[in-house]
Amino acid sequence: MIYFLHEFTESFSWLRVFRYITVRTFGAAATSFLVCVVLGPWVIAKLRRLKLEQVLRKEEAAPLYDLHEGKEGTPTMGGLIIIGGIGISTVLWARPDNAFVWLALGTLFFMGSIGFLDDWLKIVRQDTKGLRARHKLVLQLAWSLVAVAVMAAVPDTRMHMTELMVPFLKDPVVGDLGIVLTFLFIALVLIGSSNAVNLTDGLDGLAIGCTSSVAMAYMVLAYVAGHAVLADYLLVPHISGSGELAVLCGSMLGAALGFLWFNCHPAQVFMGDTGSLALGGTIGMIAILIKQELLLVIVGGVFVIEALSVIIQVVSFRLRGKRVFAMAPLHHHFELKQWSETQVTIRFWIISIIFALLGVLSLKMR
Numbered sequence: 001m002i003y004f005l006h007e008f009t010e011s012f013s014w015l016r017v018f019r020y021i022t023v024r025t026f027g028a029a030a031t032s033f034l035v036c037v038v039l040g041p042w043v044i045a046k047l048r049r050l051k052l053e054q055v056l057r058k059e060e061a062a063p064l065y066d067l068h069e070g071k072e073g074t075p076t077m078g079g080l081i082i083i084g085g086i087g088i089s090t091v092l093w094a095r096p097d098n099a100f101v102w103l104a105l106g107t108l109f110f111m112g113s114i115g116f117l118d119d120w121l122k123i124v125r126q127d128t129k130g131l132r133a134r135h136k137l138v139l140q141l142a143w144s145l146v147a148v149a150v151m152a153a154v155p156d157t158r159m160h161m162t163e164l165m166v167p168f169l170k171d172p173v174v175g176d177l178g179i180v181l182t183f184l185f186i187a188l189v190l191i192g193s194s195n196a197v198n199l200t201d202g203l204d205g206l207a208i209g210c211t212s213s214v215a216m217a218y219m220v221l222a223y224v225a226g227h228a229v230l231a232d233y234l235l236v237p238h239i240s241g242s243g244e245l246a247v248l249c250g251s252m253l254g255a256a257l258g259f260l261w262f263n264c265h266p267a268q269v270f271m272g273d274t275g276s277l278a279l280g281g282t283i284g285m286i287a288i289l290i291k292q293e294l295l296l297v298i299v300g301g302v303f304v305i306e307a308l309s310v311i312i313q314v315v316s317f318r319l320r321g322k323r324v325f326a327m328a329p330l331h332h333h334f335e336l337k338q339w340s341e342t343q344v345t346i347r348f349w350i351i352s353i354i355f356a357l358l359g360v361l362s363l364k365m366r
Contacts (some may be wrong), residue, residue: 001092002027021223021243024093028247029254032089036081036258043084044262044269047075054270069138074267077119078259079275082208083112085255086248086282089232093331094247099154101244103147104285110143111194111281115273121122130273140194140281144187147285148179151186156240160291161186163237167295167359170235170366189293196303197280199271199310199329204265206345210302210352211279212256217299217356218286219249225290235248237291245286252282265342295362300350301355306330 002018017023047053054076056068086108094101114136122130151157162182164174177185201207224230226243259275262268271279280303287296297304306329313328325333334344 001096021084021226023247025219025246025248029250030091031092032085032251032254033258034254035088036085036255037183037261039084040081040258040262040269044078045082047077047269051277052077052119055126055128056270071267071270072272076123076270076272077116077274078263079112079115079267079271079273079278081262081269082255082259082271082275083108083278085258086251089251090248093251094244098241098244099150099156100239100242100289101248103150104245104248104282104289107143107147107285108278108282110279111140112274114139115198115275115277118273118277126274137191140191142189143281144183144190147184147190147288148186151289152179156242157289160237160239163291165237165291165294167298167362168365171193176329186288186311187295189288189296190281192307193284193287193296193300193303194277194280196300196307197283198276200303200306200331201276201314202329203331203335203341203345205260205263206348207276207279208256208260208263208301209272209345209349212253212260213349213352213356214283214300214303215249215252215256217359218283218290218292219246219253220360221292221295221299221363222246222249222286222290225292229280232331235362236363239290242290245289248282249286252279265345267338295359298362299356299359301354301358309333 002024052075054071056072087105090101090105114131118131118136122128132320148161151161162175162177162179163172164177164185166173197207197211200210221236222245223243224234224236225239226241226246228238228240231238244300256279259271263271283300284293284296289292310328311327312324316322316324326336327333331344331348335341339347
């Protein structure tokens, strides 16, 4: 909406600044931060009155419950604050005629809806299992199909969607995956990224802090992808119009910092699956739209490591009858190794920042 203020430059010349993505990206970050900080207390109070509180694992994870017993009763579904901040800010600052932005926002809202249903079932049933995995998978696959259909219908995405780009290489490794493999690849990225963030969300401030560094990295990557001169210079795919995704990434960064205001230890609210699935899915969608899907393995390194720790734990136990880690995901392993919650969180943040910087650095290594 604010973008169109530049049309009044004849009367107010300074309004031309709203044409620039950089200005609107910083404006979006500030707006989403303020929205989250201002609305946060009201939403948290509402969640508390409705008794939408975190359900903890007890019998099946007794050592962990002993560490986290004090968290019981903390409001959950705080992802509503994040989604609200991102949605309001992006609609205000991004171009309303940009298909990339609407597809990414659609992913945010749809994945957030899946997470909301999951959180709701956990609370109603007083069970940590919530929505069954196969039902969640079907819903995520359905959105992947919608995403592929939309991308195929938009000229700016259609010409690149079937290409497979690999970090550090300037040309596609595969020029045409075909529609079936393209769908499977996009589904893998969306489902993998959403669930990886979900697995990381286990300590106060952990997932949201790591999300902020990933959002900042993709803010740079999206801006470069949408800038013809920079994309040509850095030998990355130029996706016309994708620069507007930098505005959405700015909104995500601001919302992450705004939510961290309440989610830092000791947390006043948890994002729940409402937030983690929404954020993970949106990050995955942005990576897909700017053809930097595989780079997400580096930029979101902490999320990848957390997901891998679960896979390794399950496979090892089933094949060998032994566990590799004291508990998975990995952050719980370090908790049981006597690291304090704050130590685990801040050290993972540091690693996440390093991974994000490495991802941005890859722009010069082609």
